[in-house]
Amino acid sequence: MSVYVLLWALGDKDELPPSSEICDVPADVGVIKEPGTQLAQNGELRSMDEILDLADYY
Numbered sequence: 001m002s003v004y005v006l007l008w009a010l011g012d013k014d015e016l017p018p019s020s021e022i023c024d025v026p027a028d029v030g031v032i033k034e035p036g037t038q039l040a041q042n043g044e045l046r047s048m049d050e051i052l053d054l055a056d057y058y
Contacts, residue, residue, distance in 0.1 A: 003028045009051055010043040019057060 004023040007013045012031060017023070031039055 003032065005054075007031060007039070009046050010039060011046060012039050012043065016054060016057075 001019065001023055003025060004013060005016065007028055008016050034040075
């Protein structure tokens, strides 16, 4: 789930699933490992308020 939260914080995921849900870790790690991906080129950190709003949930 940590990788998914990181991708969400960087704007790659639109929303976070319930914390009890299992994520597709191999696919999510692939997004991070690939150099020159859209995330590396266009990733934009969400606002601190958005991140802190969900800090206790995850």
